[in-house]
Amino acid sequence: MTNAPASQGGLREVTRRAVQAEIAGRAMELFLEQGFDETTVDQVAAAVGMSGRSVFRYFATKEDMVLGDMLQIGHALAAALQARPAEESPWEALRRALDEPLAALKSDGGKALARATMLATTPALRAAAQQKHTQWEELLLPYVVQRMTGPAATRELRAHAIVSAALSCLDVAVEIWTKSGGTKALDTLLDTAIQAVRS
Amino acid sequence: MTNAPASQGGLREVTRRAVQAEIAGRAMELFLEQGFDETTVDQVAAAVGMSGRSVFRYFATKEDMVLGDMLQIGHALAAALQARPAEESPWEALRRALDEPLAALKSDGGKALARATMLATTPALRAAAQQKHTQWEELLLPYVVQRMTGPAATRELRAHAIVSAALSCLDVAVEIWTKSGGTKALDTLLDTAIQAVRS
DNA sequence: GACAAACATGTCAGCGAATGACAAACACAG
DNA sequence: CTGTGTTTGTCATTCGCTGACATGTTTGTC
Structure with missing residues (x-):
């Protein structure tokens, strides 16, 4: 009424x-x-x-x-990826899309760090996080496929490989970040990791 | 025990x-x-x-x-990696080290395929497999670090990123392989995935 | 305001994975 | 044969998780 x-x-x-x-x-x-x-x-x-x-x-x-909001973040990530200019390469667009979640981690201060540490040291949580990680891949994949050039037959495979590799770089960067107690700059770590992979 | x-x-x-x-x-x-x-x-x-x-x-x-032997395979993989000539780049050595396990999958015929399919469709198994995958990373990491050039400060980070990315490529390749019912050539899929990541 | 549908909660009961404790069966050394 | 150590079965228990039922509490409609 x-x-x-x-x-x-x-x-x-x-x-x-x-x-x-x-x-x-x-x-x-x-x-x-x-x-x-x-x-x-x-x-x-x-x-x-x-x-x-x-x-x-x-x-x-x-x-x-602990991980309930990771699916939301995944959706936000996908939206950010979709919003990147079409000229950007898959790698470039993925890297830029990660800027926002990365900043969120930084601004959250010690809370995110404590969470990441617990996540890194608890097998059950690690496993669950990797599952979410897989969900992210599925969310991001279509927008990376759009950006792929080259033979169409292998487009899905190549896009999937890039998405998976990018998220692996993120994981590694976060791991080193937590090990350093949050002292090292997370975005620099990620850039270094990505550059190494693309050598 | x-x-x-x-x-x-x-x-x-x-x-x-x-x-x-x-x-x-x-x-x-x-x-x-x-x-x-x-x-x-x-x-x-x-x-x-x-x-x-x-x-x-x-x-x-x-x-x-189901996954009991994955740790053994990891050790074999590490040994194969160590046995690669020192001149090979991290990527090259990792790729070559994967040749043997890849061949094993192929020769095993439908058995490995059925196993991979069940693994791909059962969340609990996926999670456990990813845990073994993490163990592999730890086993392979030292031998990749040995091969790293460039600034020593980021050597561990970069090596870890490459190992993780390589195994991601393997996972993606295996996934497409199972989806194709084993028809596509697994080693070609892996090569394509790696090449895409290093673009 | 009364009423019905939708929803939230508590309680009870149960399954299945995993662990600890104890006793019996077994192999094997001397 | 005796003592030692390992393997196994049995019993009991914890804990994550699910289904079913009953009981309130909102919410929207007449």
Whole structure:
């Protein structure tokens, strides 16, 4: 009546996001405190005052409490890639598209670093992150294919190889970055990695 | 004790390997028949006539029944890389070191293809395979670092990037290979992928 | 304001992977 | 045969995760 349903159940979606963020935040605290594997889902649930079952209605897996936003970032990355000028080569466009997420990591200060460190030292999280990484590849692939020249028959293969290699460079750069305690410049590391690969 | 004093005390180790192979074989049959996720460890155990608990004394995880030999291959790969002439560039040496495992895949006929297909379509296996892939990186890294020229400060970073990119190329090539049903030449796919990345 | 549909939550029950503890069966040295 | 060490089975338990059911709580409609 008086209120337009904004965006059809918009309120529900807002509260849902809020609860999700609350869970992720508390979970992150506990994980950093006592480790990811050493923290049970029920502990997280208790910390936010709900049942363990309900937590799984907000996150499909325990890992998603840490990596839940990576899919969003992937979409943002794809959008940024699509927005790059068509003249840029695949490598160039990919590198530029990574600028924004890279800056986000830097501005986030120690929080992103702590997260990256935990991610690097927890096998279960590493595995989950690599899965997201694969999703990114699928999101980015079409926009790289568009930029490919040369024989059409191998276009998909070559585009896929470039995307995968670029993300590998990102991973390596982030790894060295975390090992350095965040002192080294992440964008320089990435540039060096990419240049080395393209030697 | 998942690890072994290996070469010493041969008989025990031999029987152990034999049982391991037996389990892996039966497991593979069941997995291909009814799917990896749809097969319980107890089913595999029953098929080889032992308790579920004992199966876990031969394989640390269910995934290892499929991927158990990947670590060995990694060591073989590292040895092959080390054996390449010192004049070869990192990329060249890595490519040549991959020749043998590639040939093994080809000669194995449909078996390797079926395995690769299941691996590609089962998230849990993909994740585990990527973990082994990371182990490979660590095994190969030192021998690539040896081959690096240029500023020493970034040598590790650049070497790591190249190794990671090379294995990414391998993954992409294998993926297209499985999608093609094994018709396309795997080594050509890999060459094309590497060339594209180094553009 | 009443009512029905949609949604969120708690509770209970269960599956399957993985681990620890203990006892029995076995091989093998002396 | 006896003692030692390894392998295996059995039992119990933890933990991630899912399904089913019941109970409220919103939300939108008449």
